[in-house]
Amino acid sequence: MGSMLIKAERIFDGQSDQVLEHAYVLVNGGLIEAIGPQSELDGSTGKFAQEIDLGSNVTLMPGLINMHTHMSFSGSATVFADHQTESHEMKLIRSVENLKMALRTGVTTVRDCGTLNGIAFPMREAVENGIFQAPRVIASGQGITITGGHLWFCGVEADDEAGVRRAVRSQVKAGADFIKAFATGGNTTPRTNSLAAQYSEAEMCAITEEAQRLNVHVAAHAHGTPGVRNSIRAKVTTIEHCSFMTAAGVGYEPDEVRMIADAGLYVCPTIFQGRGKYLDREQAKESAEVAHFFDLRDQRFTLVRRLVEDGVQIVSGSDSGVGYNSFDDYPGDLVLATEGTDLSPLYMLKTATSIAAEATGTQRFGDTRTRQSRRPVRRARQSATRYPGLDPTPAGGVARSGYRLTACLAMVMLDRAFFS
Numbered sequence: 091m092g093s094m095l096i097k098a099e100r101i102f103d104g105q106s107d108q109v110l111e112h113a114y115v116l117v118n119g120g121l122i123e124a125i126g127p128q129s130e131l132d133g134s135t136g137k138f139a140q141e142i143d144l145g146s147n148v149t150l151m152p153g154l155i156n157m158h159t160h161m162s163f164s165g166s167a168t169v170f171a172d173h174q175t176e177s178h179e180m181k182l183i184r185s186v187e188n189l190k191m192a193l194r195t196g197v198t199t200v201r202d203c204g205t206l207n208g209i210a211f212p213m214r215e216a217v218e219n220g221i222f223q224a225p226r227v228i229a230s231g232q233g234i235t236i237t238g239g240h241l242w243f244c245g246v247e248a249d250d251e252a253g254v255r256r257a258v259r260s261q262v263k264a265g266a267d268f269i270k271a272f273a274t275g276g277n278t279t280p281r282t283n284s285l286a287a288q289y290s291e292a293e294m295c296a297i298t299e300e301a302q303r304l305n306v307h308v309a310a311h312a313h314g315t316p317g318v319r320n321s322i323r324a325k326v327t328t329i330e331h332c333s334f335m336t337a338a339g340v341g342y343e344p345d346e347v348r349m350i351a352d353a354g355l356y357v358c359p360t361i362f363q364g365r366g367k368y369l370d371r372e373q374a375k376e377s378a379e380v381a382h383f384f385d386l387r388d389q390r391f392t393l394v395r396r397l398v399e400d401g402v403q404i405v406s407g408s409d410s411g412v413g414y415n416s417f418d419d420y421p422g423d424l425v426l427a428t429e430g431t432d433l434s435p436l437y438m439l440k441t442a443t444s445i446a447a448e449a450t451g452t453q454r455f456g457d458t459r460t461r462q463s464r465r466p467v468r469r470a471r472q473s474a475t476r477y478p479g480l481d482p483t484p485a486g487g488v489a490r491s492g493y494r495l496t497a498c499l500a501m502v503m504l505d506r507a508f509f510s
């Protein structure tokens with residue numbers, strides 16, 4: 091693979107606190123070799139095997155990481171019923187389409203948080219082998235849940251300490267990149283309780299201990315406060331949703347939050363548009379149910395903002411696949427999260443690029459590190475930082491249309507911060 095020079099009006103590298111204007115990326119052999127201002131290129135253009143000028147009004151950025159997906163889920167209002175009635179083959183076909191859709195929106199990595207092993211692992215392999223173009227897959231396979239617990243229909247049921255240890259071992263044996271554990275019930279699964287803990291603190295600790303021994307991370311689904319507490323004490327890597335949910339709504343526990351921050355756990359709050367795409371606030375005046383939807387969403391925005399203010403690292407993931415939530419607009423979810431929480435657009439983009447990469451561990455991405463630059467872009471050495479986990483797209487084989495879409499999103503978001 092020869093060298094490729096990409097020029098863009100602005101470049102966000104996924105890590106720094108500002109965008110680089112009139113910038114370029116030099117890709118060599120599939121690796122980002124240098125990033126810098128175009129003024130450094132004087133006299134050196136024409137020397138590259140390929141040159142792409144994205145023109146004005148484009149901000150180039152790394153591919154997005156969606157930290158929470160369910161690739162085989164229908165994204166309709168009836169996810170649970172669909173999963174019961176669809177054949178395995180239909181779920182596979184849907185998964186292919188879902189991942190392709192994600193790629194078209196600029197997502198180059200998905201961390202899948204609960205899909206049947208017989209779908210998630212072959213899909214990961216098919217993408218790795220280039221059988222079809224889709225985001226890189228990091229897969230938990232089947233999540234660990236209690237009998238009849240959240241996502242039992244695509245999970246491993248385990249009910250005591252010995253059981254959860256066996257479940258962790260069997261999932262790693264089957265090929266899981268990380269372990270997904272359900273610390274509370276959830277909305278997708280009838281007859282579970284989101285507010286109550288599914289596992290005791292000791293059981294959650296058994297999960298993380300076993301995962302640690304096998305060198306894999308743990309992502310814990312937790313809505314209700316007891317489940318959040320147990321996940322914190324078990325020192326999981328990421329807490330999914332982390333709603334501090336009580337019967338009265340979204341709560342906040344400053345002492346618990348301090349423990350999350352001190353232990354360096356990540357929170358993936360899974361903000362997504364969902365039903366909000368089809369509702370507007372005017373309807374809330376007539377419908378108590380719609381009013382409740384917006385009220386709860388606002389509470390979540392406030393929670394996420396407070397978490398960040400209290401020093402917790404956030405990673406973005408949209409829970410694509412669950413009710414009213416397809417794979418077609420993760421960028422829109424990031425925009426919603428930015429506007430709703432009033433956090434900086436750049437921080438939000440980091441939660442879907444560099445911070446997300448950090449949270450997944452970078453051992454699977456060792457080949458994407460930035461090389462030291464050489465002439466004719468010598469000065470870029472200082473600015474060519476290491477990019478753990480970030481895809482050197484489009485050299486990584488990602489469709490350019492997807493890349494452009496991401497670039498447009500970034501432009502919109504960054505414009506709000508820097509150019510208004």
Ligand SMILES: [Zn+2]
Binds near residue numbers: 204
């Ligand atoms: Zn989920």
